[in-house]
Amino acid sequence: GAVVSQHPSRVICKSGTSVKIECRSLDFQATTMFWYRQFPKKSLMLMATSNEGSKATYEQGVEKDKFLINHASLTLSTLTVTSAHPEDSSFYICSARVLWGMNTEAFFGQGTRLTVV
Amino acid sequence: EDQVTQSPEALRLQEGESSSLNCSYTVSGLRGLFWYRQDPGKGPEFLFTLYSAGEEKEKERLKATLTKKESFLHITAPKPEDSATYLCAAIANTGFQKLVFGTGTRLLVSP
Numbered sequence: 555g556a557v558v559s560q561h562p563s564r565v566i567c568k569s570g571t572s573v574k575i576e577c578r579s580l581d582f583q584a585t586t587m588f589w590y591r592q593f594p595k596k597s598l599m600l601m602a603t604s605n606e607g608s609k610a611t612y613e614q615g616v617e618k619d620k621f622l623i624n625h626a627s628l629t630l631s632t633l634t635v636t637s638a639h640p641e642d643s644s645f646y647i648c649s650a651r652v653l654w655g656m657n658t659e660a661f662f663g664q665g666t667r668l669t670v671v
Numbered sequence: 672e673d674q675v676t677q678s679p680e681a682l683r684l685q686e687g688e689s690s691s692l693n694c695s696y697t698v699s700g701l702r703g704l705f706w707y708r709q710d711p712g713k714g715p716e717f718l719f720t721l722y723s724a725g726e727e728k729e730k731e732r733l734k735a736t737l738t739k740k741e742s743f744l745h746i747t748a749p750k751p752e753d754s755a756t757y758l759c760a761a762i763a764n765t766g767f768q769k770l771v772f773g774t775g776t777r778l779l780v781s782p
Contacts, residue, residue, distance in 0.1 A: 560714065588770070597758065597772045598715070647714045649770070657722065658703050658762065660770055662714035 560663025
Protein backbone atom coordinates (compact mmCIF):
# COMPACT_ATOMS: atom_id res chain seq x y z
CA GLY A 555 0.00 0.00 0.00
CA ALA A 556 0.90 3.65 -0.19
CA VAL A 557 3.26 5.07 2.43
CA VAL A 558 2.65 8.16 4.51
CA SER A 559 5.62 9.35 6.54
CA GLN A 560 5.13 11.54 9.58
CA HIS A 561 7.91 13.28 11.45
CA PRO A 562 8.85 13.58 14.25
CA SER A 563 7.46 10.54 16.02
CA ARG A 564 7.97 12.13 19.42
CA VAL A 565 8.57 15.70 20.52
CA ILE A 566 8.81 17.42 23.87
CA CYS A 567 8.56 21.19 23.97
CA LYS A 568 8.23 23.95 26.53
CA SER A 569 5.02 25.82 27.11
CA GLY A 570 4.72 28.82 24.84
CA THR A 571 6.86 27.45 22.04
CA SER A 572 5.69 26.20 18.63
CA VAL A 573 6.08 22.75 17.16
CA LYS A 574 5.89 21.71 13.52
CA ILE A 575 4.83 18.22 12.44
CA GLU A 576 5.42 17.07 8.87
CA CYS A 577 3.38 14.60 6.87
CA ARG A 578 4.66 13.33 3.54
CA SER A 579 3.17 11.00 0.97
CA LEU A 580 6.19 9.05 -0.25
CA ASP A 581 5.06 7.28 -3.38
CA PHE A 582 1.93 9.12 -4.45
CA GLN A 583 0.48 12.59 -4.70
CA ALA A 584 -2.09 13.58 -2.13
CA THR A 585 -4.30 16.51 -3.00
CA THR A 586 -6.06 16.11 0.33
CA MET A 587 -4.57 15.24 3.69
CA PHE A 588 -6.28 15.00 7.03
CA TRP A 589 -5.04 15.76 10.52
CA TYR A 590 -6.34 13.88 13.53
CA ARG A 591 -5.85 14.02 17.25
CA GLN A 592 -6.18 10.96 19.43
CA PHE A 593 -6.63 10.86 23.19
CA PRO A 594 -5.63 7.79 25.22
CA LYS A 595 -7.86 4.80 24.52
CA LYS A 596 -10.09 6.93 22.31
CA SER A 597 -10.74 6.95 18.61
CA LEU A 598 -9.38 9.47 16.14
CA MET A 599 -10.82 12.99 16.17
CA LEU A 600 -10.62 14.84 12.88
CA MET A 601 -9.10 18.28 13.33
CA ALA A 602 -8.88 19.59 9.80
CA THR A 603 -8.81 18.77 6.12
CA SER A 604 -5.79 20.07 4.27
CA ASN A 605 -6.08 20.83 0.57
CA GLU A 606 -3.04 21.46 -1.60
CA GLY A 607 -2.77 25.10 -2.57
CA SER A 608 -5.70 26.32 -0.51
CA LYS A 609 -6.74 27.00 3.05
CA ALA A 610 -7.44 24.12 5.37
CA THR A 611 -10.95 23.35 6.52
CA TYR A 612 -11.16 23.05 10.28
CA GLU A 613 -13.66 21.04 12.27
CA GLN A 614 -15.92 22.78 14.71
CA GLY A 615 -14.13 23.60 17.95
CA VAL A 616 -10.61 23.43 16.51
CA GLU A 617 -8.73 26.73 16.79
CA LYS A 618 -7.34 27.79 13.43
CA ASP A 619 -4.77 30.11 14.98
CA LYS A 620 -3.57 27.43 17.37
CA PHE A 621 -3.22 24.65 14.82
CA LEU A 622 -1.75 26.07 11.61
CA ILE A 623 -1.94 23.80 8.60
CA ASN A 624 0.01 24.28 5.40
CA HIS A 625 -0.25 22.05 2.33
CA ALA A 626 2.34 23.59 0.06
CA SER A 627 2.84 20.67 -2.29
CA LEU A 628 1.14 17.48 -3.39
CA THR A 629 3.36 15.43 -1.11
CA LEU A 630 3.73 17.55 2.02
CA SER A 631 1.38 18.91 4.64
CA THR A 632 2.48 20.44 7.93
CA LEU A 633 0.73 21.03 11.22
CA THR A 634 2.18 23.69 13.50
CA VAL A 635 0.99 23.82 17.08
CA THR A 636 1.55 27.43 18.08
CA SER A 637 2.13 28.69 21.61
CA ALA A 638 1.78 25.15 22.89
CA HIS A 639 0.31 24.49 26.32
CA PRO A 640 0.22 21.27 28.35
CA GLU A 641 -3.39 20.64 27.27
CA ASP A 642 -2.12 20.39 23.68
CA SER A 643 -0.19 17.29 24.66
CA SER A 644 -1.63 14.48 22.58
CA PHE A 645 -1.06 12.02 19.77
CA TYR A 646 -1.39 13.68 16.35
CA ILE A 647 -1.83 11.62 13.19
CA CYS A 648 -2.01 12.60 9.53
CA SER A 649 -3.72 10.73 6.73
CA ALA A 650 -3.73 10.88 2.96
CA ARG A 651 -6.42 9.66 0.61
CA VAL A 652 -5.64 7.71 -2.54
CA LEU A 653 -8.17 7.37 -5.31
CA TRP A 654 -7.99 4.41 -7.68
CA GLY A 655 -10.77 5.18 -10.13
CA MET A 656 -13.97 4.80 -8.11
CA ASN A 657 -12.11 3.13 -5.27
CA THR A 658 -10.58 5.03 -2.40
CA GLU A 659 -8.06 4.09 0.25
CA ALA A 660 -6.78 6.11 3.18
CA PHE A 661 -3.34 5.66 4.69
CA PHE A 662 -2.02 7.04 7.94
CA GLY A 663 1.30 8.29 9.18
CA GLN A 664 3.01 6.79 12.19
CA GLY A 665 1.75 9.52 14.48
CA THR A 666 3.51 12.17 16.59
CA ARG A 667 3.44 12.09 20.37
CA LEU A 668 3.57 15.70 21.54
CA THR A 669 4.36 16.45 25.16
CA VAL A 670 4.26 20.05 26.32
CA VAL A 671 6.01 20.71 29.62
CA GLU B 672 -25.70 12.38 11.03
CA ASP B 673 -23.21 9.76 9.86
CA GLN B 674 -22.31 7.30 12.59
CA VAL B 675 -20.12 4.25 13.05
CA THR B 676 -20.47 1.99 16.08
CA GLN B 677 -18.14 -0.85 16.98
CA SER B 678 -18.68 -3.76 19.32
CA PRO B 679 -17.50 -5.17 21.55
CA GLU B 680 -15.38 -2.43 23.09
CA ALA B 681 -12.87 -5.01 24.25
CA LEU B 682 -12.40 -8.68 23.52
CA ARG B 683 -10.15 -11.27 25.13
CA LEU B 684 -9.48 -14.48 23.23
CA GLN B 685 -7.34 -17.50 23.74
CA GLU B 686 -4.87 -18.28 20.99
CA GLY B 687 -6.72 -20.23 18.30
CA GLU B 688 -10.17 -19.08 19.46
CA SER B 689 -11.87 -17.56 16.42
CA SER B 690 -14.27 -14.63 16.76
CA SER B 691 -15.79 -11.64 14.97
CA LEU B 692 -15.76 -7.91 15.53
CA ASN B 693 -18.78 -5.86 14.55
CA CYS B 694 -19.04 -2.45 12.90
CA SER B 695 -22.50 -0.94 12.39
CA TYR B 696 -22.78 2.13 10.24
CA THR B 697 -25.35 4.77 9.36
CA VAL B 698 -23.94 6.74 6.46
CA SER B 699 -25.56 8.72 3.69
CA GLY B 700 -24.48 6.84 0.60
CA LEU B 701 -21.57 4.65 1.62
CA ARG B 702 -18.53 5.21 -0.51
CA GLY B 703 -16.23 2.89 1.40
CA LEU B 704 -15.95 0.97 4.67
CA PHE B 705 -12.44 0.73 6.08
CA TRP B 706 -10.78 -1.52 8.61
CA TYR B 707 -7.55 -0.58 10.35
CA ARG B 708 -5.32 -2.13 12.95
CA GLN B 709 -3.69 0.19 15.48
CA ASP B 710 -0.91 -0.78 17.85
CA PRO B 711 -0.20 1.39 20.92
CA GLY B 712 1.69 4.56 20.04
CA LYS B 713 1.37 3.94 16.30
CA GLY B 714 -0.77 5.25 13.49
CA PRO B 715 -3.54 3.05 12.07
CA GLU B 716 -2.40 0.39 9.64
CA PHE B 717 -4.64 -0.09 6.63
CA LEU B 718 -6.24 -3.53 6.36
CA PHE B 719 -9.23 -3.45 4.00
CA THR B 720 -11.65 -1.28 2.10
CA LEU B 721 -15.08 -2.67 1.24
CA TYR B 722 -17.33 -0.89 -1.21
CA SER B 723 -20.58 -2.79 -1.65
CA ALA B 724 -22.81 -5.19 0.25
CA GLY B 725 -21.76 -8.78 -0.21
CA GLU B 726 -18.13 -7.94 -0.71
CA GLU B 727 -15.52 -9.92 1.21
CA LYS B 728 -11.76 -9.49 1.55
CA GLU B 729 -9.16 -11.65 3.25
CA LYS B 730 -5.66 -11.16 4.55
CA GLU B 731 -3.95 -13.93 6.47
CA ARG B 732 -6.17 -14.71 9.49
CA LEU B 733 -8.49 -11.76 8.85
CA LYS B 734 -11.60 -11.66 6.72
CA ALA B 735 -13.83 -8.61 6.33
CA THR B 736 -17.42 -8.75 5.13
CA LEU B 737 -19.97 -6.05 4.39
CA THR B 738 -23.76 -5.83 4.45
CA LYS B 739 -25.99 -2.81 3.94
CA LYS B 740 -25.90 -1.98 7.64
CA GLU B 741 -22.76 -3.51 9.11
CA SER B 742 -19.36 -5.00 8.57
CA PHE B 743 -17.67 -7.87 10.34
CA LEU B 744 -14.01 -8.56 10.83
CA HIS B 745 -13.58 -12.28 11.34
CA ILE B 746 -10.38 -13.45 13.02
CA THR B 747 -9.61 -17.10 12.47
CA ALA B 748 -7.32 -18.91 14.89
CA PRO B 749 -5.82 -15.70 16.27
CA LYS B 750 -2.29 -15.46 17.57
CA PRO B 751 -0.94 -13.18 20.32
CA GLU B 752 0.53 -10.90 17.65
CA ASP B 753 -3.00 -10.12 16.48
CA SER B 754 -3.53 -8.22 19.73
CA ALA B 755 -4.27 -4.60 18.81
CA THR B 756 -7.11 -2.12 18.52
CA TYR B 757 -9.17 -2.62 15.38
CA LEU B 758 -10.79 0.48 13.98
CA CYS B 759 -13.65 0.68 11.54
CA ALA B 760 -14.37 3.82 9.51
CA ALA B 761 -16.78 4.85 6.78
CA ILE B 762 -16.75 7.45 4.05
CA ALA B 763 -20.02 8.92 2.87
CA ASN B 764 -20.60 10.02 -0.68
CA THR B 765 -21.18 13.59 0.46
CA GLY B 766 -19.29 16.70 1.49
CA PHE B 767 -15.56 16.33 1.93
CA GLN B 768 -15.90 12.59 2.21
CA LYS B 769 -14.49 12.52 5.70
CA LEU B 770 -13.66 9.27 7.40
CA VAL B 771 -16.08 8.67 10.26
CA PHE B 772 -14.45 6.40 12.82
CA GLY B 773 -15.90 4.01 15.32
CA THR B 774 -14.40 3.88 18.81
CA GLY B 775 -12.55 0.65 18.08
CA THR B 776 -12.35 -2.83 19.55
CA ARG B 777 -9.36 -3.62 21.76
CA LEU B 778 -8.40 -7.22 21.10
CA LEU B 779 -6.16 -9.20 23.42
CA VAL B 780 -5.12 -12.70 22.40
CA SER B 781 -3.56 -14.76 25.15
CA PRO B 782 -1.13 -17.62 24.47
